[in-house]
Amino acid sequence: MNTSPKPVDTLLTGGTILTMNARREILTDAAMAVDVGKIVWLGSAESAAQQYQSQERIDLNGRVVIPGLVNVHGHWAMTLMRGLVDDCPLEQWLAKIWRVEAELISPETVVLGSQLAMVEMMRGGTTCAADMYWYYQDVTEAAREAGFRIVTGPSFAEIEGFEDYRNTNQAIAIEYLDAYREVPLVHPCIQAHSAYTTSGPTLEHVAQLVHDNGLMFVTHASESKGELALVQERHGKRPLEVLDGYGLLREQTLLAHCVHLTDDEIARLAETGTSVAHCPSSNLKLSSGIARVAAMVEMGVNVGIGTDGAASNNDLDLFHEAQLAALVQKGITGNPQVLPAEKVFAMLTIDGARAVGLADQVGSLEVGKSADLAVIDFGAANLTPCYDLYSHLVYALSVGDVQDVMVAGRLLMKDRAMLSLDEEAIREEANRIACEVKAL
Ligand SMILES: [Zn+2]
Structure with a gap:
């Protein structure tokens, strides 16, 4: 019998593995074998040493x-x-942002801003993100180069001042979908900015594309009371009714x-299996309101x-976002038991993966799934002592505690050094562009 250790690309060994599998197993003194981008084995560090050998x-x-x-x-x-x-309502905020965007955005600036976003997200343990913006083709290529997992695609909107951007053109959209259907790390979807910026015929066209191609659909919905009024004016219905x-x-x-859903609308989301992207910082900052997330989860x-x-x-700090999500729901419901830490951490990982249609590939550490992971140093003062990992991940961790980040088996951050993006050059260029924005 051949007992020589099996070669694999990477072996992570001698730590705790928080799997987020259905049984929520937490493996101590554990190891993980990664080969060709996937998790091929999980077990004890001791047996890993006997069974596997790796270059890395x-x-x-x-x-x-x-x-x-x-x-x-x-x-x-x-x-x-x-x-x-800062410090103004959504409609006023959008007006100013759209004015600046009309002057600022080009394929080059959008790629740079996206690279800056990827650096920030990776530093905070994020390995997969959805993006809705202009020049999604260029951003897709930038994400591929950086080794970062992206969910994006054509974003339909009819916003005054942006008529020239042809990325809503059907031929281009289909070309993109065809080109990236089988490309690793790229998960094409169809997007519409919102029902208030999209006409009936456009939404009909979008729906056709979505159904014909069996793709994820992403849109903003029921964000503010102002939006409800605009959608009522444009479509004669509430946003969810329109969709x-x-x-x-x-x-x-x-x-x-x-943010603004009736009980019946929440029930309809549950019934249809529609997912929600909860963005508490943005909703609070623009005074859009507070989404009834505890009720949504309950239903x-x-x-x-x-x-x-x-x-x-x-900022793009998801750990901070998770903490805020938990605390605000406890505050508004008067019930400290809603959204416990383990559930909130699931929202950051496996539930988030399900929301973007990738629960079979990422969101938990299980054999057969992609090796998309972060290594956290629990030795810092803010994480000492530790009685419960989920508690620390949601209530006490700061982004500086994230040490390493891997996507599809490739290390993108090692001991807090970025390996696939030139962070210093990106920050310098962003500061230069900011000087131009100030002059607008
Ligand atoms: Zn948004």
Whole structure:
């Protein structure tokens, strides 16, 4: 019998593995074997040493491996407008942002802003994120180069001043979908900005594309009271009624915000399997309101957590977002038992993966899934002592505690050094562009 150790690409060994599998197993003094981008084995560090040998070995030194976080809603390139417009309502905020965007955006600036977003997200343990923005083809290529997992695609909107952007053109949209259908790390979807910026015929066209191609559909919905009034004026209905009318409430649909929902609308989301992207910082900052996430979860709606764009957050720190989500729901319901830490961490990982249609590939650390993960150093003062991992992940961790990040078996951050993106050059260029924005 041949007992020589089996070669694999990478072995992570000697730490705790928080799996987020259905049984929520936490393996101590554990190891993980990664080969050709996937998790091929999980078990004890002792048996790993006997069974596997690897070219690359990550000694966990007691650290904790978690599934990479999934940021279910964002506009990556808006990092370039971080802190540009603060302290005003959504409609006023949008007017200013759209004015700046009309001058600022080009394929080059959008790619740069997206690279900055990827650096920030990876530093915070995020390995997969949804993006809704212009020049999605260029951003897709930038994500591939960086080794970061992206969910994006054509975003339909009819916004005054943006008529020239042809990325809503059907031929281009189909070309993109065809080109990226089988490309690793790229998960094409169809998006509409919102029902208030999209006409009936356009939504009908979008619905057709979504149904014909069996793709994820992403849109903003019921974010503010102002939006409800605009949608009523344009379509004579509430936002969810409009989407339901086009068959767009379904398992592969993700709705950002859902701040203003009736009980019947929440029940309809649960019934249709539609997911929600909860973005508490953005909703609070723009005074849009507070989504009834505890009620949604209670009624069986799948909810992931998103940062939204850095212009309305103003960072892309999902751990902070999770903490805020938990605390605000406890505050508004008067019930400290709603959204316990384990559930909130699931929203950051496996529920988020489900929200973007990738629960079979990422969101938990299980054999057969992609090796998308983050290594957390639990030795810092803010994480000492530790009685419960979920508690620390949601209530006490800071982004500086994230040590390493891997996507599809490739290390993208090692001991907090970025390996696939030139962070210094990106920051320098972003600062240069900011000087141009100031002059606008
Ligand atoms: Zn958004």
